[in-house]
Amino acid sequence: MRHDTENEIELKRVLEEWERLLDAVPAMVFFKDTENRFVRVNRAYAEAIGLSKSEIIGKSVGDFVTDTKTAAALWEDDREVIETGRPKRNITTSHITDAQRWLRTEKIPFRNPDGQIIGVAGLSVDISDMKRIEAELDGQVRQQKAIADLGQRALSGIDCKRLFHEAATLVSETLGAEYCQILEYLNDQGRCVLRAGNGGTAAFCEKPPCGDGKAPPPRCSTLIEGPIVIADLKNEPYYRDLFPVLVKMGVASGLVVVIGPKANPFGVLGAHTTRRRGFSRTDIDFLQGIANMLALAVEQERARHAIRDSSRQLRHLSSQLIEAQEEERHRIYRALHDELGQSLAMLKLQIRALQMKLDPQQTALKEDCDQTLIYVKRVIENVRRLCHDLTPSALEDLGLNAALRWLFEEFARHFDFKMTVHLDNVDPIFRRDAQIMIYRIFQEALTNVLKHAGASRVGATLVKRSEDILCQVVDNGKGMDPKRAVRHPGPDEGIGLATMGERARMLGGLFEVDTRPGGGTRIRVTVPIDGGPD
Template sequence: MTDDAIRSPARQKTGKRNAKHARGHTMIMETLLDTIPNPVFYKDCEGRYQGCNIAFAEQILGLPKSSIIGCTLFDLPQAIPGHLADVYAQQDAAMLEDAGTQFYESEVQCADGIRRHFFFNKATFMDTNGQPAGIVGVMLDITERKHAEEALRKSEERFRRFFEDVALGIFQSTEDGVILNVNPAFAQMFGYAAPQDLLAAVGNDAAALYVDPMSRTHIIRLITTSEAPIKTETRFRRRDGSSFTGDFHAWKVKDRKDRFLYLEGFIDDITERKQFEESLRESENRLRFLSSKLLVAQEEERRRISLELHDDLGQDLAALKLQMLTMAKRLEKNQTKLKKECQSALAFIDRLIDTTRRISRALSPTVIQDLKLCGTIRWMVRDFQKYAAIDTTLEMDDIDALFSYDQQIIIYRILQEALHNVHKHARARSVALTVRRKMRDVQIQIRDDGRGFDIDHAMNRYVAERGLGLAALEERSHMLGGQLTITSQKKYGTCVALTIPISGREGEK
């Protein structure tokens, strides 16, 4: 038996072992490829697919692996359109010629009909002789990244348009005063035609834009010590030396590691608004002056009418009463009917005298000089309870020595107007009036259980529409330097609260 005959069974056995080992190695490679979530493929130098994973076969081409192996790009028209097959074939040929790698992005229509963006990473692999044997490729789905990039691009475009078109002056600067960027509105706000003109002139000295350069130092301190955006009003200087008032908003910009990068913010030119506010204040002061003069004139007219009622009508009624008494005494005993009519007339005259006195006192509370403020308030409450038929309670501290006579009259008028409003509008069954003396002020409260009203609607109407009652209360409170608060709720009554700072001799002790 020859040596070849002896070695033949051994060779056959070794070949079987090698084939089995190769099959096992191939199965391991296929299993390994299939576990990779990204599509993977490899082809020979003729462009025939020698292998791929499930992700490539099912997700990209929509074919079983067995239908792909051994085919070229042009053998799969149902999965790869002809024009794309031409492009891919040219790229593969170029790469095989240079024996290198390729990286590119491409949009691919996947098996589910959806077009997705992929990043291709392809490279040549060599045979045992070091010659190109084929191409292996890996595809990375970057669709979400592309969408994010597109969203970011659109967001940046929107911000750029906002940055350039908004009327607010937007800026970015360093803490030490280097201006990094401004928008056109910022440049124009300071008298420059374009942002680059401003940056060329004062780009390294942001403090030059302030009327008081120390203002920026103060603002920087506020920004750097605050985690929240800051807001302040500041005076700025334009290129021509004129100034304007700006509403200044700014904040810190940090990186992901919370490290400070730069300052960012915007300025709103509020010069016109400030001028309007000043004009409005002047107009309000003039109106308050006229209003106070009107109230003083009204008080003087009331005093004059009160004196006429007291001196003229009061005396005439007293004389008429004396005449009626004289006539009644002269009647005979048998003139019973006339005597009754005289008694009735005398009772009517007495009511007229009482009414005249009440009206006279209401018009001009000269009784304050006799009864002081507290006594006058007590008299007013008793009189109100009598003619209004509303249960009224009074709790009051002694405040007689705290206010001047003119101030006492104003306080009296406020209480008089408040009670009059209750009688006229509230339909209340009871009223509680409290007057409390505190350390620095006097607190007065008139609370009723009437029908209430919509306070916001009433206060937002023009004075001509809501009447002079509330306006007079507000103005008289202002004349005292006090604070008037009115709260009301429909069906639950109204509360008028007045806080008056103590300015009398007692308040100064």
């Protein structure tokens, strides 16, 4: 007993000398004895607990933490440090008095002059802001990836009905909303009808047609006002009257945006939750981005129907579709590269600036900053990869041959087939717009092989001949019915072959498909050297 008393006296003597310095430290500093009793705390710790130092000294953490499991876990950490004599680093826990905040704690053994462990010393830093920033960044990255993924699906020519259901599920998962509805506005009837939904089949607007039959129906107020943010439906009588079904569904908060241009909208996209919550500018931009992708898909589907209905319109409208695809790819590329890319670069600089402001002894926070920088770097690399898929930088910087070589290497590296490649240098022959079309022909051909052929070997050829250029992709896959290869695709099929044919026509060339079931497929495009877009 006498030995323990001497240890305690020695511990208090040393701590009193440091007390003034520790009180100036913004982090929470504490010292405990081997019985889990506080011996000293600094001012920051006392303020965090909400008690004076004298009210804390002599008590254990269990006197302040109502959750017994949390108190036991904290004591177990202390005991491990005391028993092993080794520090315990990077302990992340909720705040002692506020479950909405987070602490990062370092614990080390405290020794007397003889080297005997007589307690544990700890330093806790509030990392709530860092956690919030990480969560916001993660949310923004997930939202941008969701938009990019849906954009790729929309550009692939997927059926709008399937895309709508995928989009509804994607919105619900990304925003954490129980309900998501996609409604089409019927202009001649002045009302919206449900096209897809998640979490329920009820459309949030159940009003009858707004017109009385004597005059053209007025525009839907949702289409005029969007985007609409409902912070708390109970306290917003206007929206309760406008969307009565939301009250029946128990919705507390919601967000509604217009699909397509307001001058000629397709409809509206809504996300709703039974929990009261706010929607940030980022959330609104995300939902509007999804709506834009849906609008793009709708326009593509309408274009496909028009192409199928008229042979004359086929050439005109399909050319517009291809140009719109390239423009949309470039627009998405600019949004990812210029906006998100620059924001991530600025975030790296801000984290580094924060890291430079840390005191030398704040090693744990410096390590956290390093880990966050690694994560941001990984996100930047993913964004760059998405940008390259949309608009390959090699085509911009080095030309068609370099871009195709990169494309073939990527397919061979990531997918399970062996590639043989022969490329003649044709860069001086074609302008940039023609080079993009040839690149897309090869890209779509390889995508078809990947999705449909089941091939183990693929050959790609770009050969300069006396009067034309031969572009060819050959695989040893399962092939297809030759009649299917030459007819226009149905509503449930992709448009890869038709798009390649249209690109070949725009280049003034000829598109051919040689295939049979079980005999592989040969896709051949010949482009005259003096041909290409006007």
